[in-house]
Amino acid sequence: MVRGKTQMRRIENATSRQVTFSKRRNGLLKKAFELSVLCDAEVALVIFSPRGKLYEFASSSMQETIERYRAHVKDVQTDTSSVEDVQHLKDETASMAKKVELLEVAKRKLLGEGLGTTSMEELLQIEQQLERSVRIIRAQKMQVYNEQIQQLRSKEKMLADENAILTEKCQNQKDQVIITEETRSVDLRVLENGENSDVETELFIGPPETRIKQRWLK
Structure with missing residues (x-):
């Protein structure tokens, strides 16, 4: 009896699926063993059943083969x-x-x-780009000029304020000198008038005529 070709799809019957798994699992493990012996190959085979049970085969060490595989990958x-x-x-x-x-x-x-x-179109584009660049440059130049003018005005105002303060200090010093000179002149005049004056400092008793006679007798 000739066997028919098995279709590669999931077996719906659970019993048939389990029987097929057991047969093909054993055949796969056998083939892995034969490959490792006949060809001196390092073979590691891991199988998990539908229920999660583990089946494995390793020609040497499963752990070493896995590490070798990881390093290679x-x-x-x-x-x-x-x-x-x-x-x-x-x-x-x-x-x-x-x-x-x-x-x-x-x-x-x-x-x-x-x-x-x-081309003419490219030339027009270049011309327009140059015009835009010139406008941007001129605007930037005017901005720099305005900033410099503003700085100069601020500096001028600061210098004017400093000049006003210095002028006021100089005027106060001049006024102080004038007051000092006037005071000194007054003091000198007072001293001179005190030395040259004939102010009588003696005490006289009696009428003015008697006072005059006494002065002439002296």
């Missing part, structure tokens, strides 16, 4: 990442070089160089 991922990073850097470098080249061409055109193959 890590190296492959690192190599792949390095290759991708290098390729990304190359693409980015090429893109930047192209942008720099375009900027150099645009710069030369703004300076009036390399305009031989420039």
